[in-house]
Amino acid sequence: xxxxxxxxxxxxxxxxxxxxxxxxxxxxxxxxxxxxxxxxxxxxxxxxxxxxxxxxxxxxxxxxxxxxxxxxxxxxxxxxxxxxxxxxxxxxxxxxxxxxxxxxxxxxxxxxxxxxxxxxxxxxxxx
Amino acid sequence: xxxxxxxxxxxxxxxxxxxxxxxxxxxxxxxxxxxxxxxxxxxxxxxxxxxxxxxxxxxxxxxxxxxxxxxxxxxxxxxxxxxxxxxxxxxxxxxxxxxxxxxxxxxxxxxxxxxxxxxxxxxxxxxxxxxxxxxxxxxxxxxxxxxxxxxxxxxxxxxxxxxxxxxxxxxxxxxxxxxxxxxxxxxxxxxxxxxxxxxxxxxxxxxxxxxxxxxxxxxxxxxxxxxxxxxxxxxxxxxxxxxxxxxxxxxxxxxxxxxxxxxxxxxxxxxxxxxxxxxxxxxxxxxxxxxxxxxxxxxxxxxxxxxxx
Numbered sequence: 001x002x003x004x005x006x007x008x009x010x011x012x013x014x015x016x017x018x019x020x021x022x023x024x025x026x027x028x029x030x031x032x033x034x035x036x037x038x039x040x041x042x043x044x045x046x047x048x049x050x051x052x053x054x055x056x057x058x059x060x061x062x063x064x065x066x067x068x069x070x071x072x073x074x075x076x077x078x079x080x081x082x083x084x085x086x087x088x089x090x091x092x093x094x095x096x097x098x099x100x101x102x103x104x105x106x107x108x109x110x111x112x113x114x115x116x117x118x119x120x121x122x123x124x125x126x127x
Numbered sequence: 128x129x130x131x132x133x134x135x136x137x138x139x140x141x142x143x144x145x146x147x148x149x150x151x152x153x154x155x156x157x158x159x160x161x162x163x164x165x166x167x168x169x170x171x172x173x174x175x176x177x178x179x180x181x182x183x184x185x186x187x188x189x190x191x192x193x194x195x196x197x198x199x200x201x202x203x204x205x206x207x208x209x210x211x212x213x214x215x216x217x218x219x220x221x222x223x224x225x226x227x228x229x230x231x232x233x234x235x236x237x238x239x240x241x242x243x244x245x246x247x248x249x250x251x252x253x254x255x256x257x258x259x260x261x262x263x264x265x266x267x268x269x270x271x272x273x274x275x276x277x278x279x280x281x282x283x284x285x286x287x288x289x290x291x292x293x294x295x296x297x298x299x300x301x302x303x304x305x306x307x308x309x310x311x312x313x314x315x316x317x318x319x320x321x322x323x324x325x326x327x328x329x330x331x332x333x334x335x336x337x338x339x340x341x342x343x344x345x346x347x348x349x350x351x352x353x354x355x356x357x358x359x360x361x362x363x364x365x366x367x368x369x370x371x372x373x374x375x376x377x378x379x380x381x382x383x384x385x386x387x388x389x390x391x392x393x394x395x396x397x398x399x400x401x402x403x404x405x406x407x408x409x410x411x412x413x414x415x416x417x418x419x420x421x422x423x424x425x426x427x428x429x430x431x432x433x434x435x436x
């Protein structure tokens with residue numbers, strides 16, 4: 001895990017995002033236990049309270065679950081991956097679109113920027 | 128390990144003032160640090176950080192105000208209080224003619240709570256040879272020995288004065304890892320000053336920016352980040368900023384690009400900046416702790432220059 005303290009993304013967010021990616025990539029499989037707060041804190045050299053916030057965020061997002069007195073586990077397989085991916089995508093788009101709107105782009109420009117990049121990525125994928 | 132606002136306070140400063148001749152090092156400072164919190168003290172050189180820490184350690188008395196540690200008057204710094212505090216000073220004062228083993232043996236006798244296992248575990252992590260003379264240790268090694276001496280008696284409060292300055296990145300990481308493993312992960316309290324923003328962002332729950340003997344910004348890193356933001360405005364051709372809000376902390380103009388750091392930030396303020404300056408574009412930038420620090424310090428400098436001129 002790579003933490004960038006200089007980034008404007010809060011450290012707990014960086015940890016949560018990277019853990020989720022690791023879970024999506026099957027580094028940690030559903031039902032498996034994640035490293036304890038303290039082990040994780042020492043390993044990546046951040047305050048244990050920050051790691052706790054990352055775990056709490058993932059729990060709210062349904063990615064992990066806490067079993068009291070035992071540890072933190074990757075949520076069981078019933079998690080709808082596609083649905084979760086869609087929600088994340090929607091969140092990322094909202095951020096991007098909000099920036100566009102703030103920069104006074106017209107809705108049509110926003111739409112065409114989106115269409116263009118989607119088209120470009122699909123073309124790249126078929127190559 | 129979980130911080131709550133009702134955790135008992137470990138450090139309490141109440142209107143603490145310290146003067147050296149005409150120069151004020153601490154100007155009626157109030158501060159509460161609760162149990163389990165890691166407080167990072169940030170400030171430019173000469174801001175009064177070390178004075179503050181020396182007062183906490185009972186090494187120099189305050190001119191006025193009250194300092195309490197664990198509810199006890201700190202100016203007395205009783206033996207019982209000393210047992211609960213570990214201190215790594217900026218400049219290490221150790222018996223340089225002793226070997227590492229001798230100094231550990233000597234200091235261990237002063238503390239009933241001394242943990243031999245922890246000391247030997249840290250010695251082997253740091254690869255410190257017992258037979259080496261303190262005077263022959265490098266700066267990094269001396270700092271690590273100082274940390275062992277500060278942590279091996281299992282203190283409830285660890286006070287560090289610029290602990291990682293002048294250390295290379297690997298030394299710094301090993302140092303922080305030990306603080307995390309041996310102290311922070313046990314729910315204990317840390318108060319440290321630093322110039323390394325990376326370190327502060329990694330381990331601090333709360334930070335305070337200390338300038339000219341005062342805190343000019345204080346809170347959790349997230350609080351500071353949501354409060355202090357930079358707004359970038361693109362001005363119409365040939366126009367200067369027409370509306371500079373009182374929340375402006377620091378600003379810079381380069382052709383049409385006007386950036387202004389504001390505290391406190393709000394979406395309404397952003398809208399107002401956009402409309403009243405007839406902006407042709409604009410956005411809000413989240414800042415890192417280092418950028419917040421720089422803008423706040425520069426802004427203050429400029430303010431003082433304006434008052435003087």
